[in-house]
Every structure is written in C-alpha cells, then in structure tokens.
Amino acid sequence: MLVVSRFRVPASDASAFRSDMEVAHAALAERPGYLDGTLGRNVDDPELWVLSTRWENVGAYRRALSAYDVKLHAVPLLSRAIDEPSAYEVAEPGTDLNVASARALG
Template sequence: MLVVSRFRVAVGDAPAFRDDLARAHAALAQRPGYESGTVGRNVDDPDLWVLSTRWENVGAYRRALSAYDVKLHAVPLLSRALDEPSAYEVVEPGTDLNVASARSLV
C-alpha cells in the first residue's frame, strides 16, 4: 500500500515544516508494517511538499496512525495535508485490484 500526502507550505514556513515532516516520517517509520518512505518538494512549485510512504497493507497503516508517537508527531502534520485521497494500492502484474463497492451490507 502506498500513501501520498501532499502539503502546501509558504516558503517562509518551509524550514520549520521540513523539521516537522522529518519528525512525522520518523514516527511512522518506527511502526510495524512500514516498508519505506520519502519526503520531497516539487521542483516547479516549491510551496508543494510530499510525504510518500509504503506499507505492508492498509491495516498496518491504519494501526500506525493510532500509535501514541504517531498521534503526537505525525497526525497533527498529516491533518495539514491537501484534502485529497492519499491511500493507493500498488498495481503490479498479476495482482487483484480493489473492487469499488459498498463496504458494508445494509
């Protein structure tokens, strides 16, 4: 599973944001199921930042969000992300993709 969180940050706020982003990434990286991650800044629009993480599965990511250190260091920062979908399934040859359907039976 891939999680892509994008942020719009004013240039003057970038140094503090970069530190907060590194701290959030470090907290997430300590959780079970974390596989890898990257912090980046857009080359054409320096106000646009990204935190991209890869997880064993969606459950590992959701459990990570409930950990105390993540709630303390990552969740406040993640709440500043642009309001857009952030969780993606990794598409590889031969994988079954998620089916768009209702999540519960009524």
C-alpha cells in the same frame, strides 16, 4: 499499500515544515508494517511538498495512526495535508486490484 500526502506550505514556513515532516516520517517509520518512505518537494512549485510511505497493508497503516508517538508527532502534520484521498493500492503487474464499490461499515 502506498500513502501519498501532499502539503501546500508557504516558502516562509518551509524550513520548519521540513523539520516537522522529518519527525513525522521518523515516527511512522518506527511502526510495524512500515516498508519505506520518502519526503519531497515539487521542482516546479516549491510550495508543494509530499510525504509518501509504503506499508505492508492498509491495516498496518491504520494501526500506525493510532500509536501514541504517531498521534503526537505525525498526526498534527498529516492534518495539514491537502484534502484529497491519500491511500492507494499498489498496481503491480499481474495483481488483482480491489473491486471499485462502496465498502460496508460493519
């Protein structure tokens, strides 16, 4: 599972934001099911940042979000992300993808 969170950050806040993003990433990286992650800044638009993480499955990511350290260090940063879908299934050759349909809530 891939999570891509993009952020629009004014240049004047870039240094503080980068530090906050490193702390948030470290908190996420400590959680079970985390595989790897990357922080980045867009080369054409330096106010656009990304935090990309990979997880064993969607459940591991969702459980990570409820951990105390993540709520303390990552959720405040993630709440600043651009409002767009961020969770993706990895489409590797030969894998079946989820069926595109509404999901039941209960």
